Amino acid sequence: MKLLALDTTAEGCSAALWLEGVLFERSIRSPRGHTQHLMPMVRELVAEADIRLSDLDALAFGRGPGSFTGLRIATGVVQGLAYGLDVPVVPVSSLAAVAAQAVRRGVAQEGQGVAVAFDARMGEVYWNCYTVQHGVPRASANERVCAPQQVTLTETADYWLGAGSGFTLVNQLPAAVRETVAESYPDWYPQAADIASLAVADWSQGVQVPAWEAAPVYVRDEITWKKLPGR
Known part of the structure; x- marks a missing residue:
């Protein structure tokens, strides 16, 4: 190949x-x-x-x-x-690629969740959630664009991390998301x-x-x- x-x-x-x-x-x-x-x-x-x-x-x-x-x-x-x-x-x-980067870097382990957010400007973020299954990030919902205050974690996981420029807006995310995402990497693309x-x-x-x-x-x-x- x-x-x-x-x-x-x-x-x-x-x-x-x-x-x-x-x-x-x-x-x-x-x-x-x-x-x-x-x-x-x-x-x-x-x-x-x-x-x-x-x-x-x-x-x-x-x-x-x-x-x-x-x-x-x-x-x-x-x-x-x-x-x-x-x-x-x-x-x-592109969102899945950043989730895959978390796996490649050894940050996301099997069964863990990766929330990926890109700053979409105009007060919105591109958003999706992934869980690591057999070493590959699998989307648990459809990609969407929304206000940071409207994002949700669409899957249950033992551990969540965040990645992407949208996490520069972390203070605008819902409290439930901020409290669940244990670490974030806003400089990843x-x-x-x-x-x-x-x-x-x-x-x-x-x-x-x-x-x-x-x-x-x-x-x-x-x-x-x-x-x-x-x-």
């Missing part, structure tokens, strides 16, 4: 290449430099792995929710590459390495879409993705 994953959903810009179980990755914190760094990262990865882009079996990307501008960048690059290479795409939730690992697992379950169906998920219903002209 050869899979290239990209993420530009937040202030970070990252790319990761999964090559038969070996992971190559590049990452930089550059809120306004996504277009500058993304394709050079891709070229560095394929050179390091000594493969060609045409060798790829699939592409993956952080499909959101997240920064509107960032989502458009990753989606556009992945869609263009997928058309050119004629390979399918695995869209991965999605990484392509975690998107790659989740995408490989999804790929094995047949989760994939053609290039023309690769689209960002904004959660806010009034925003839509415009496909490439003529597609």
